[in-house]
Amino acid sequence: MSSLEHEVLAAVLQVRSRSLQVLLWQRARDPHAGRWSLPGGKLRHDEDVETSVRRQLAEKVDVRQLSHVEQLAVFSAPDRVPGPRVIATAFLGLVPSDNDPEVPADTRWFCVDALPPTAFDHGAIVLRARDRLRSKLSYTNLGFALAPPTFTISELRDIYSAALGYRVSATNLQRVLSRRGQLEPTGETAVSGPSGGRPAALFRFTCRDMQVTDAFAVLRPPSLRK
Amino acid sequence: MSSLEHEVLAAVLQVRSRSLQVLLWQRARDPHAGRWSLPGGKLRHDEDVETSVRRQLAEKVDVRQLSHVEQLAVFSAPDRVPGPRVIATAFLGLVPSDNDPEVPADTRWFCVDALPPTAFDHGAIVLRARDRLRSKLSYTNLGFALAPPTFTISELRDIYSAALGYRVSATNLQRVLSRRGQLEPTGETAVSGPSGGRPAALFRFTCRDMQVTDAFAVLRPPSLRK
DNA sequence: ACAAAAGTGTTTGAATTACACCCATGA
DNA sequence: TCATGGGTGTAATTCAAACACTTTTGT
Numbered sequence: 355m356s357s358l359e360h361e362v363l364a365a366v367l368q369v370r371s372r373s374l375q376v377l378l379w380q381r382a383r384d385p386h387a388g389r390w391s392l393p394g395g396k397l398r399h400d401e402d403v404e405t406s407v408r409r410q411l412a413e414k415v416d417v418r419q420l421s422h423v424e425q426l427a428v429f430s431a432p433d434r435v436p437g438p439r440v441i442a443t444a445f446l447g448l449v450p451s452d453n454d455p456e457v458p459a460d461t462r463w464f465c466v467d468a469l470p471p472t473a474f475d476h477g478a479i480v481l482r483a484r485d486r487l488r489s490k491l492s493y494t495n496l497g498f499a500l501a502p503p504t505f506t507i508s509e510l511r512d513i514y515s516a517a518l519g520y521r522v523s524a525t526n527l528q529r530v531l532s533r534r535g536q537l538e539p540t541g542e543t544a545v546s547g548p549s550g551g552r553p554a555a556l557f558r559f560t561c562r563d564m565q566v567t568d569a570f571a572v573l574r575p576p577s578l579r580k
Numbered sequence: 581m582s583s584l585e586h587e588v589l590a591a592v593l594q595v596r597s598r599s600l601q602v603l604l605w606q607r608a609r610d611p612h613a614g615r616w617s618l619p620g621g622k623l624r625h626d627e628d629v630e631t632s633v634r635r636q637l638a639e640k641v642d643v644r645q646l647s648h649v650e651q652l653a654v655f656s657a658p659d660r661v662p663g664p665r666v667i668a669t670a671f672l673g674l675v676p677s678d679n680d681p682e683v684p685a686d687t688r689w690f691c692v693d694a695l696p697p698t699a700f701d702h703g704a705i706v707l708r709a710r711d712r713l714r715s716k717l718s719y720t721n722l723g724f725a726l727a728p729p730t731f732t733i734s735e736l737r738d739i740y741s742a743a744l745g746y747r748v749s750a751t752n753l754q755r756v757l758s759r760r761g762q763l764e765p766t767g768e769t770a771v772s773g774p775s776g777g778r779p780a781a782l783f784r785f786t787c788r789d790m791q792v793t794d795a796f797a798v799l800r801p802p803s804l805r806k
Numbered sequence: 807a808c809a810a811a812a813g814t815g816t817t818t819g820a821a822t823t824a825c826a827c828c829c830a831t832g833a
Numbered sequence: 834t835c836a837t838g839g840g841t842g843t844a845a846t847t848c849a850a851a852c853a854c855t856t857t858t859g860t
Contacts, residue, residue: 358584358625360656360667399584399665402656425653428669430586430628439625441586443654492797508812520801525813526850530798533848550859551811570718571797572756572822575746734839751840752823759821776832777838798849 359440362407363394363476365426365483366417367466368449369500369516374487375463376480377415378470382460385436386473390464392480393417394442403443411447416456422448422499422564426482435474442475446483451513452502467519488518493568495536498559506544506554534567536560585666588633589620589702591652591709592643592673593692595726595742600713601689602706603641604696608686611662612699616690618706619643620668629669637673642682648674648725648790652708661700668701672709677739678728693745714744719794721762724785732770732780760793762786 366377378390395410397403404423411417426444434442449455457463464470466484469477490496491514500513510531511524531537538560543553592603604616621636623629630649637643652670660668675681690696692710695703716722717740726739736757737750757763764786769779 358586360584360586397656397667400658402658403654403667427651428629428654430623430669432626432628441623441629443656489795492799506812514799518799518801522799523802523850525852527799528813530849546858547811548859549810550857551809552813552857554812568797569715571794573718573740573744573748573753574823575744576749576823732839749823751825754840756822772831773838774832775837776830777836778830778840780839800850802850 357438359438360397360403361394361440361442362397362403362410362445363392363442363479364407364411364423364445364447365392365480366411366415366420366447366449367483367487367517368453368463369451369513370463372512372516373465374467374484374517374519376466376469376483377417377457377461378464378472378476379415379458379461381473388471389473390462390470390476391473392444392476393461397443404445407443407445407447415458415461417447417449419449419453419455420447421450421562422446422496424486424564426479426486429475429479431475444479444482446486448487448496448499450502451500490564491517493571494564494566495531495534495559495561496564497531497536498562499564501559504540504542504556504558506556508554510557536567583664585664586623586629587620587666587668588623588629588636588671589618589655589668589705590633590637590649590671590673591618591706592637592641592646592675593709593713593743594675594679594689595677595739596689598738598742599691600693600710600743600745602692602695602709603643603683603687604690604698604702605641605684605687607699614697615699616688616696616702617699618670618702619687623669630671633669633671633673641684641687643673643675645675645679645681646673647676647788648672648722650712650790652705652712655701655705657701670705670708672712674713674722674725676728677726716790717743719797720790720792721757721760721785721787722790723757723762724788725790727785730766730768730782730784732782734780736783762793 379393381387381389381391393415397406424446426446429442507524507528511522511527514522537557540556542556546553605619606616607613619641623632650672652672655668733750733754737748737753740748763783766782766784768782772779
């Protein structure tokens with residue numbers, strides 16, 4: 355019989371310097387020496403895939419502050435990597451923008467829209483992660499996973515703009531998230547900037563577990579209004 | 581080293597008798613003898629998971645008319661099945677409502693809202709498949725995968741109602757799908773029923789590959805209007 | 807006072823639901 | 834001509850984008 359391995363791979367995304375970035379690791383050895391790949395590794399016999407990906411990120415790249423982890427897809431083409439067959443479960447991982455995890459020397463953050471040459475099918479996985487995040491920002495409360503514990507609406511606007519890849523209006527962002535009950539004011543206010551301006555109120559997300567906040571776009575169940 | 585197997589499992593859904601049903605197979609042997617399980621089986625060394633699930637459905641339960649197949653998730657708990665470890669990739673499969681595939685004697689269709697005792701984690705997979713379908717009916721053209729090649733709006737309404745689990749209005753269904761360009765008239769009309777009534781126009785889906793038709797619910801990119 | 811940044815009020819527009827009404831057919 | 838669906842017109846509603854305007858601060 356032929357051998358079979360299972361690995362987990364994570365596209366860890368974070369908003370850094372006002373752009374959405376992914377953590378990649380440069381391969382030292384062939385195959386694909388010099389190319390950039392996703393952190394991850396072999397699945398152990400006593401752990402499920404999510405436990406595994408959290409463990410490996412903590413061990414290998416010191417990413418312990420994952421605010422959200424979710425499965426993306428299985429990549430299983432028989433020749434996706436040379437040598438013995440390896441099936442991969444790919445994950446999306448998110449880190450709040452106020453964290454700056456220690457990462458080893460051979461890893462770097464890259465803007466998801468300007469990836470370096472990637473190993474194997476890892477480039478496709480990054481794009482899949484990016485698209486998943488962008489979709490879910492629209493109909494879930496997933497913003498909590500990118501934002502610090504408390505923030506001003508302007509800061510949140512910058513985070514959403516970076517993640518979505520286009521300018522978002524602070525006004526409308528606040529209204530949409532408030533209407534859905536995602537935001538609550540802390541009561542505190544931030545200090546004004548050096549050039550003046552009204553001090554901004556601080557907010558936090560009401561919930562830090564992912565929830566669908568805008569389920570049915572159309573074909574809603576009949577309303578119960580009498 | 582410990583052995584590792586990979587299997588694929590499919591929740592095959594179809595609208596039958598105005599309800600959303602799933603194809604299950606009754607286990608003859610322990611473990612979980614008598615319980616109902618999802619069709620599927622071991623992954624071969626030369627095929628990817630989607631190829632495998634299509635092959636196994638064709639071989640084992642004679643389901644060849646799959647109109648749509650997509651990955652749901654990986655189930656990887658170390659003890660999810662007794663004995664040697666098996667990781668499963670679960671799929672959602674859809675069959676148009678006008679097909680009635682030949683299935684073996686030990687398989688039966690069950691309403692997804694009234695499942696029999698299921699084996700292992702298969703019950704959870706069925707519910708995941710049901711929820712995925714219901715979500716995607718709202719923001720993609722996935723209705724094509726449940727509908728016959730041509731249909732009246734009333735027939736389509738019955739299919740959507742069964743799949744979603746609540747009454748859908750034919751009027752609004754037609755308008756939503758038409759506005760999105762999913763439907764086109766064939767020019768033909770169906771014959772009137774035995775009790776009279778205006779003959780219904782026949783429609784078809786313009787596209788039979790899955791496409792997202794209603795991407796951003798909110799936080800849309802800024803409009804380009806001048 | 808003035809500039810700068812935050813926050814609110816209000817208009818506009820699009821999408822969807824709800825519902826009344828008209829149309830085509832069989833008996 | 835009437836019952837039985839099929840199909841269209843249209844109001845009401847909801848939600849979000851756009852933008853003008855007010856508020857609060859630093860200089």
